[in-house]
Amino acid sequence: MQPDTEQVWRWLSEVPDPEIPVISLTDLGIIRDVEWRGDTLVVTVTPTYSGCPATGVINLDIEQKLRENGIDKLELKRQLSPAWTTDWIASEAKEKLRAYGIAPPIDGTAAAGVLAGRARRMSGEELTVPCPRCGSVNTARVSQFGSTPCKAAYQCRDCLEPFDYFKCI
């Protein structure tokens, strides 16, 4: 008997992100659809960043999880549009990120190219990222890119902790 799609979603919510294991694939918002087409289960996945090396691992993890649960006929579909955005990260997951030491994305602050970035700097509205460890807003960006393309490197000027900020895209 085919498990219903709700059950499949529950299984997928138990698959951790390979880079940030405290959040699941469904927390991350990259599973776009789950549906049965005849006797084949089709899972639609959208990549976070086009070059993210975790994408291949994520597909393997999905396959393994579903096979363990007896699903033999499985198709993984890649969907690019609409492009993944950090707005799809569930709000509980943002708390999990913070507890894990990664500052979660601040909605509505995606880069729009140099002119917009410069306009923000000039108007003094540069992005403030609170330290996930001590909560201080006295933090500074060290680099636009952190340990993965989706993160930037920051340092707290109060507790001195270096940390990753999950950039908004």
Place this chain on the structure above:
Amino acid sequence: MPSLPDVMTPDAEALAKAAGNGARAPLAAGTLAHDLFTGLTRLGDNALILGHRVSEWCGHAPVLEEDIALANVALDLIGQTQLWLGLAGEVEGRGRSADNLAFLRDAWHFSNILLVERPNRDFGHTLMRQFLFDAWHQPMLKALEDSNDARIAEIAAKAGKEVAYHLERSADLVIRLGDGTEESHARMQDALERLWPWTGEAFVADDIDLRLAEAGLMPAPESLRPVWDATLTEVLSEATLTTPDSTFAHTGGKQGRHTEDMGHILSSMQWLQRAYPGATW
């Protein structure tokens, strides 16, 4: 365990022929499908060759954070390459994958602009090259979001989000180094002057570009110039750098005529696939 086939394997030729089995004839020049294939390889090859160049810094950058940032930019570009060359292979319909196109073509079949194959030289030169490219790449992707071909529009929307961060980073560093110490300023001015003759090519159209623009598939190259100019004026003046006033542009990369550096890039980038035909993991 049997070893991988290499150049000494007698059936390397048979392997190559098998890989080409079932392939359709090459697309005829002058058809819209051929134009589209070429336009897509231009996008993919720019991302691939620049991505490869930037990846050469891995483990060599002046500080750890910049090493990581460079590797991440390279990774984004190589991811975008997979999308563009994957679509190019699909349009061509001869069964060539993005990997086949990246690793099994020779220099004269690459259609990247010459700017991206310029050697890295120092860190400042690498960042100046990145900025000059990003300032073109970002409006290019923005315009491609309006392509009549939905497959192009969705790749452009995806890549554009990543490239917005590339541009903010390269512009920030050009400003910091240009308006930095006497030494860093001199190096950035030197980089700008050395790279300048390689920037114009992106805006020079050939017949393929014109037909793609007419079909609403890709923007006309010169239409991107005003935004590029505006970004340069703004960033270079803040960086206290002087824009060269020459309009001379080296061209040819888009048509497959490359500089000597291209062969050296390919000899390192394609070594494995050429030494071990058909190797996979």
